[in-house]
Amino acid sequence: xxxxxxxxxxxxxxxxxxxxxxxxxxxxxxxxxxxxxxxxxxxxxxxxxxxxxxxxxxxxxxxxxxxxxxxxxxxxxxxxxxxxxxxxxxxxxxxxxxxxxxxxxxxxxxxxxxxxxxxxxxxxxxxxxxxxxxxxxxxxxxxxxxxxxxxxxxxxxxxxxxxxxxxxxxxxxxxxxxxxxxxxxxxxxxxxxxxxxxxxxxxxxxxxxxxxxxxxxxxxxxxxxxxxxxxxxxxxxxxxxxxxxxxxxxxxxxxxxxxxxxxxxxxxxxxxxxxxxxxxxxxxxxxxxxxxxxx
Numbered sequence: 001x002x003x004x005x006x007x008x009x010x011x012x013x014x015x016x017x018x019x020x021x022x023x024x025x026x027x028x029x030x031x032x033x034x035x036x037x038x039x040x041x042x043x044x045x046x047x048x049x050x051x052x053x054x055x056x057x058x059x060x061x062x063x064x065x066x067x068x069x070x071x072x073x074x075x076x077x078x079x080x081x082x083x084x085x086x087x088x089x090x091x092x093x094x095x096x097x098x099x100x101x102x103x104x105x106x107x108x109x110x111x112x113x114x115x116x117x118x119x120x121x122x123x124x125x126x127x128x129x130x131x132x133x134x135x136x137x138x139x140x141x142x143x144x145x146x147x148x149x150x151x152x153x154x155x156x157x158x159x160x161x162x163x164x165x166x167x168x169x170x171x172x173x174x175x176x177x178x179x180x181x182x183x184x185x186x187x188x189x190x191x192x193x194x195x196x197x198x199x200x201x202x203x204x205x206x207x208x209x210x211x212x213x214x215x216x217x218x219x220x221x222x223x224x225x226x227x228x229x230x231x232x233x234x235x236x237x238x239x240x241x242x243x244x245x246x247x248x249x250x251x252x253x254x255x256x257x258x259x260x261x262x263x264x265x266x267x268x269x270x271x272x273x274x275x276x277x278x279x280x281x282x283x284x285x286x287x288x289x290x291x292x293x294x295x
Contacts, residue, residue, distance in 0.1 A: 001138045003256050009144040009213060011252030012151035016206035018229035018244050019154055020072075020199025023162075026239020027175040028192045029094060033101035034075055035203050035229070036222025037108040042067040042204030043211045043221075044112055057146050060208050068204020069197040075104055076196040081189065105222075112219035143212045150209065154202060159241040171195065175239055224268075231271040234278050237288025246286060250274075 017039060025031045042064040049055060049063060079100050087093035131142040162168040171191050173181040178188055206225075211217040232251050236243025254270045278285060 001136070003260060005138060005140055005144060007249065007252045007256050008148050010256065011249035012147045013206050013210045013213065014225075014228060014232055014248035014252055015151040015155060015245060016147075016202050016209070017225055018232045018248055019158060019241070020202040021226075021229050022233045022236075022238060022240070022244045023158065024195050024199045025233065027171045028188065028195050029090075029175070029178070030076075030080060030097055030192070030196070031094075031101070032072070032075070032080075032196070032199070033098060033226070034105035035101075035199070036224075036226035037105035038068050038071045038200050038203045038222075039207040039225060040112050040217065040219060040222040041071055041108045041207075043207035043217045046208045047211070047217075057143060057212065060212070061146070061150070061205055064204040064208035065201040066204070068207070069201035071108075072200020072203070073193060073197045075101075075200075076193055079104055080196075081192070109219050109222065141213075143209065147209045147213065150205060154205075155241055155245050158198075162241065167191075172239075228271045231274045233285075234275050235285055237285030240285065240287040243285055243287035 017035070021032065021035050045067045046060045046064050049060065080097050083096045083100050084093045087096055133140050133142075160168075162172055170181070170186045173184070173186060174188055174191060182188060207217070207222075210221070210225075228251060232244060232247035234247075235250060236245070236247030251271065251274060254274070255267050258264075258267050258270055
């Protein structure tokens, strides 16, 4: 039973992080390689607050969301919009955005690395004390409960927005054909700003919750989580909310199983194995749509 709690908690962190990555990639066509840097920056910002005073999880979560949303929106306005405007074609824009995301990520990661250069395990959240309950011999913390609730709530809200609202349908149409969507009067830039802000907010929330769950975080944590999120998105299907949910909890269950059956040295290989297997057997993912080209 304790393993189920670990799967639910870990899968929920992956879900919060991967939801924004998948939505931005599947709708506005931006695969943001700086997503991990946003995750780390929000966690480090909340750490600085904890150094000043003890704060409840809710306050830290709000701060993390604001930091993540602000960083992601600034990246979109100052970098990605400018790259797209100057690119000669859509394919060239996508390539430059990938490179730009990597470049933008270097600054916050370098700052985080400098801040923790004398800390063997990165920043510690030892100043935060979570409530722990024992139910039927299973230990559950308040942070784990908050993580699961936030992840499930975010996934449900996003699925409802994309499928049940006019704005959500407009956003999905950008992922199908942005040129036709533009002819229908859909402002791509406005939707891109909103999408990136939400994606960054979710990444920031994942950052602080994972830090409180583990008790510490390093500057490299964002890069490692980016690979895991990419595996989840590829497995479930780009742009599919249900697919991301399935992918995240499948990866979490696989990692927990490997960790309990081995010494843990093979845990990091699970993500790469999933990416390789899915791209080989079903490139569009479990719930992804197959691209159709008219000739």
